[in-house]
Amino acid sequence: MKISFERLYVISxxxxxxxxxxxxxxxxxxxxxxxxxxxxxxxxxxxxxxxxFRDPDTYTLLLGTLWLAIIRTVLIVVxxxxxxxxxSRTNIPxxxxxxxxxxxxxxxxxxxxxxxxxxxLNSRTxxxxxxxxxxxxxGDEGPFNVYSYGGIIFTSVLLWTPILxxxxxxxFEAMDASLEEQSRMSGASIWxxxxxxxxxxxxxxxxxxxxxxxxxxxxxxxxxxxxxIPAKIYVLTTKIYNNLAYTEPPxxxxxxxxxxxxxxxxxxxxxxxxxxxxQRQYGTVxxxxxxxxxxxxxxxxxLVFSGVLLFIxxxxxxxxxxxxWGSFTKIAGVFMPNMYTLAHYRYALSTTMFTRSIVNTLVxxxxxxxxxxxxxxxxxxxxxxxxFRERRPLDLVTWLPWAIPSIVLAxxxxxxxxxxxxxxxxTLYGTTGIIIVAFVTKGFPMGTRTMTSxxxxxxxxxxxxxxxxxxxxxxxxxxxxxxxxxxGFMSGWLILFTLxxxxxxxxxxxxxxxxxxLSTLMYEWWWRGELEEAFILGLIQAAIITVAYTGATLLGRxxxxxxx
Amino acid sequence: xxxxxxxxxxxxxxxxxxxxLVAGSKKEGSKLVVYMGRELPAWYEQVTKYxxxxxxxxxxxxxxxxxxxxxxxxxxxxxxxxxxxxxxSGSSLARPMALDGFYQYYLPPAGLEPGIxxxxxxLLDVKDPAFxxxxxxxxxxxxxxxxxxxxxxxxxxxxxKTWKDLxxxxxxxxxxxxxxxxSGSGNRIYWGMSxxxxxxxxxxxxxxxxxxxxxxxxxxxxxxxxxxxxxxxSATTHLRQVEGSPVKVIFPExxxxxxxxxxxxxxxxxLNAARLxxxxxxxxxxxxxSTKYGERTPIRGxxxxxxxxxxxxxxxxxxxxxxxxxxxLMPQLREQAKQIFNIK
Numbered sequence: 031m032k033i034s035f036e037r038l039y040v041i042s043x044x045x046x047x048x049x050x051x052x053x054x055x056x057x058x059x060x061x062x063x064x065x066x067x068x069x070x071x072x073x074x075x076x077x078x079x080x081x082x083f084r085d086p087d088t089y090t091l092l093l094g095t096l097w098l099a100i101i102r103t104v105l106i107v108v109x110x111x112x113x114x115x116x117x118s119r120t121n122i123p124x125x126x127x128x129x130x131x132x133x134x135x136x137x138x139x140x141x142x143x144x145x146x147x148x149x150x151l152n153s154r155t156x157x158x159x160x161x162x163x164x165x166x167x168x169g170d171e172g173p174f175n176v177y178s179y180g181g182i183i184f185t186s187v188l189l190w191t192p193i194l195x196x197x198x199x200x201x202f203e204a205m206d207a208s209l210e211e212q213s214r215m216s217g218a219s220i221w222x223x224x225x226x227x228x229x230x231x232x233x234x235x236x237x238x239x240x241x242x243x244x245x246x247x248x249x250x251x252x253x254x255x256x257x258x259i260p261a262k263i264y265v266l267t268t269k270i271y272n273n274l275a276y277t278e279p280p281x282x283x284x285x286x287x288x289x290x291x292x293x294x295x296x297x298x299x300x301x302x303x304x305x306x307x308x309q310r311q312y313g314t315v316x317x318x319x320x321x322x323x324x325x326x327x328x329x330x331x332x333l334v335f336s337g338v339l340l341f342i343x344x345x346x347x348x349x350x351x352x353x354x355w356g357s358f359t360k361i362a363g364v365f366m367p368n369m370y371t372l373a374h375y376r377y378a379l380s381t382t383m384f385t386r387s388i389v390n391t392l393v394x395x396x397x398x399x400x401x402x403x404x405x406x407x408x409x410x411x412x413x414x415x416x417x418f419r420e421r422r423p424l425d426l427v428t429w430l431p432w433a434i435p436s437i438v439l440a441x442x443x444x445x446x447x448x449x450x451x452x453x454x455x456x457t458l459y460g461t462t463g464i465i466i467v468a469f470v471t472k473g474f475p476m477g478t479r480t481m482t483s484x485x486x487x488x489x490x491x492x493x494x495x496x497x498x499x500x501x502x503x504x505x506x507x508x509x510x511x512x513x514x515x516x517x518g519f520m521s522g523w524l525i526l527f528t529l530x531x532x533x534x535x536x537x538x539x540x541x542x543x544x545x546x547x548l549s550t551l552m553y554e555w556w557w558r559g560e561l562e563e564a565f566i567l568g569l570i571q572a573a574i575i576t577v578a579y580t581g582a583t584l585l586g587r588x589x590x591x592x593x594x
Numbered sequence: 595x596x597x598x599x600x601x602x603x604x605x606x607x608x609x610x611x612x613x614x615l616v617a618g619s620k621k622e623g624s625k626l627v628v629y630m631g632r633e634l635p636a637w638y639e640q641v642t643k644y645x646x647x648x649x650x651x652x653x654x655x656x657x658x659x660x661x662x663x664x665x666x667x668x669x670x671x672x673x674x675x676x677x678x679x680x681x682x683s684g685s686s687l688a689r690p691m692a693l694d695g696f697y698q699y700y701l702p703p704a705g706l707e708p709g710i711x712x713x714x715x716x717l718l719d720v721k722d723p724a725f726x727x728x729x730x731x732x733x734x735x736x737x738x739x740x741x742x743x744x745x746x747x748x749x750x751x752x753x754x755k756t757w758k759d760l761x762x763x764x765x766x767x768x769x770x771x772x773x774x775x776x777s778g779s780g781n782r783i784y785w786g787m788s789x790x791x792x793x794x795x796x797x798x799x800x801x802x803x804x805x806x807x808x809x810x811x812x813x814x815x816x817x818x819x820x821x822x823x824x825x826x827x828s829a830t831t832h833l834r835q836v837e838g839s840p841v842k843v844i845f846p847e848x849x850x851x852x853x854x855x856x857x858x859x860x861x862x863x864x865l866n867a868a869r870l871x872x873x874x875x876x877x878x879x880x881x882x883x884s885t886k887y888g889e890r891t892p893i894r895g896x897x898x899x900x901x902x903x904x905x906x907x908x909x910x911x912x913x914x915x916x917x918x919x920x921x922x923l924m925p926q927l928r929e930q931a932k933q934i935f936n937i938k
Binding site: 067069070087091152154155255259260262264268269272274275276277279280360361362363364365366368369377441444445448449457459460538539542543544546553554555556557558559560561 | 627631633635654655656657658659660661662665666668669670672673675677678690773775776805806807808809810811814815816818819820821822832835836837838839840925928936937938
């Protein structure tokens with residue numbers, strides 16, 4: 031049987047992606063049916079599954095996890111849609127600047143942001159609470175408490191809205207304004223136009239974004255760990271972590287069985303998303319020209335503008351301000367005489383790890399983002415623009431790294447690559463290469479979603495036209511698709527660069543002193559109580575990402591063709 | 595175990611051994627990777643400088659948490675791809691690691707020095723039958739746990755004189771403690787209180803609406819900022835992290851002690867440097883740097899504690915964890931703590 035070049039390419043791609051994802055995921059599954067960690071002597075056993083099914087806590091935690099994920103997903107999607115619509119379809123002032131700032135908000139590392147909110151919203155000593163109590167007679171506590179369901183939801187919405195915004199903005203920007211104009215000319219109100227024109231046009235991207243947010247919220251871990259556990263709020267991921275990190279000896283089988291359960295939930299969500307999207311075509315970027323003129327909000331203009339500003343203030347200005355302020359204080363959040371100092375900066379700058387972690391972060395994040403985006407572009411094209419039967423498994427495989435709690439994925443990767451037999455005495459484990467592999471793998475869900483969201487809007491007529499005029503499949507991909515998806519590629523590259531530059535959990539078990547990056551150094555300093563130094567690293571991370579973002583944006587404007 | 599009749603005899607043997615290790619470490623690239631989580635910044639600086647100047651060895655520290663470090667070491671040892679050389683941690687982690695073969699047997703001759711009045715014998719475990727024919731983890735220091743109080747919120751006349759004073763309704767909602775079901779200060783103090791007053795006392799303590807925090811440094815900050823009046827189980831090293839704030843550590847009834855252990859990892863790529871480091875930590879130089887820059891209580895009688903608060907003299911020792919506590923009873927203790935404190 032003759033296999034075409036295209037099919038060979040798709041199968042090769044599937045093998046590469048499947049290896050990167052399924053090998054570590056397989057190790058997690060392997061861990062769930064063994065009574066010890068992979069690599070250690072032990073026996074096959076289903077006790078892990080039996081234990082979680084028998085444990086009534088599992089069902090309580092599952093319900094709690096789903097409830098919390100649904101609430102947060104709804105709020106995140108609504109907020110992201112509002113922001114994306116406001117900056118791309120309306121006439122509010124400084125739209126371009128606001129868009130850039132919201133994207134920048136996503137680039138801020140999570141951990142320092144959470145710590146900053148603790149300093150602000152701790153029920154007793156939080157700066158905002160103290161300020162509120164000086165105005166209103168509220169007693170010794172409150173009115174806000176970051177260690178609560180409200181605190182978890184609020185922080186999660188702030189942390190995760192920008193990433194959905196990044197996914198949705200290109201979709202809103204690519205909509206043909208003439209459709210909205212026709213709606214308005216037919217007498218529809220602004221809100222009716224949004225509901226009947228904008229939302230249906232963005233439906234595929236919205237569904238993808240909702241699914242992504244939901245999966246992310248089920249897998250969410252750091253916020254729940256830091257804010258949930260002190261309030262005795264537990265979810266499945268913190269249960270998994272407790273089984274691993276806070277039980278001696280670690281209970282690998284039930285922890286891994288729970289992680290497999292989370293994988294199953296993700297597969298169901300992806301299947302539902304496929305079912306909802308069906309086989310319909312959602313192309314909005316066509317071979318014809320279209321208008322992108324904004325909608326005049328008239329009297330609502332400044333109301334919407336204020337809403338966007340409020341989000342930016344809460345998401346960026348306040349936490350960044352607290353980090354900056356805290357880094358100059360002896361003890362962040364503690365008021366005392368002579369409280370300001372440069373000692374934390376002097377110490378941070380004097381360590382060799384400081385410089386090394388910055389260089390490593392830049393090199394590792396750049397390489398991994400580039401490699402991942404090349405793979406994700408190829409995957410996105412196969413998934414959206416071809417009918418190969420391998421496209422569904424390929425799509426599903428790219429979701430998996432997001433379905434697993436990071437710490438579990440980290441264990442899977444540790445076991446996978448430490449046991450990976452390579453010829454000629456080569457080794458991947460213990461090198462910087464392993465960190466790059468980890469980030470490429472972790473980048474698949476976001477990278478692929480960015481590219482599929484972009485590609486799904488490009489109608490087949492462009493490619494068909496190219497093929498009719500004699501171009502090969504490869505020429506069509508490189509000369510028609512690539513230029514059209516370049517903004518999406520750049521946006522995806524930035525997202526993956528950022529994720530790599532601030533990711534901690536994925537590489538916490540893989541790095542060593544030679545491959546240390548900013549996030550792992552920040553963790554080390556935070557863990558040993560040097561919070562202010564950790565703040566400084568958080569600020570430097572933000573600065574690096576800002577430079578990368580600005581550079582990529584300027585470069586993008588120069589070299590990338592507009593989407594028309 | 596070798597014995598030495600005189601100090602000179604020991605010194606000659608010790609110096610020869612150290613010279614061998616230094617020569618060996620040069621062949622290994624004069625490098626050492628140490629897993630060590632929670633020392634003070636000044637200690638890292640001094641030790642790095644000392645080792646570079648004295649032996650030409652570059653020491654690199656990795657500050658992973660106990661679980662992360664142990665997972666990494668176990669997987670690396672099982673696969674034969676070890677990247678780290680040496681680990682320092684609490685004995686509840688180190689003792690099982692040694693018994694399970696993740697540390698290799700090494701008897702640091704620094705612990706055999708004659709004429710030293712050891713507060714705690716660094717080679718205590720090697721003499722325990724449970725470790726016969728197995729690796730063990732030498733002891734390098736002890737930590738003392740008490741209660742950190744905010745002096746603005748707890749006037750001298752209200753300072754707890756016994757642990758039971760914590761049950762005073764005045765302290766309801768004003769106490770913070772590190773999670774007793776995980777390794778760390780909460781676990782140590784929990785066991786100390788449990789041994790002294792039993793589980794009923796702990797159940798009563800829970801009714802005081804204790805705030806449970808996983809990160810010890812955060813607990814100290816919460817007291818320093820006035821959010822809570824007392825941090826039950828604070829170590830003396832926490833004082834440095836909140837220096838300048840109105841806090842102090844008190845020891846009602848006495849102190850709960852925790853042992854700090856070390857181990858040379860099985861298959862360590864820089865074996866000689868790791869052994870050198872084990873000797874250094876027990877040696878007079880190492881103990882002096884430990885107490886002066888790390889604010890740890892020394893185990894050698896010939897090294898004075900750098901601060902009064904680090905001195906065990908005149909303090910009643912309430913609890914001191916044994917091999918049996920760390921290896922056999924720890925799982926039960928953690929489960930009990932989870933139930934009493936309703937931790938899932």
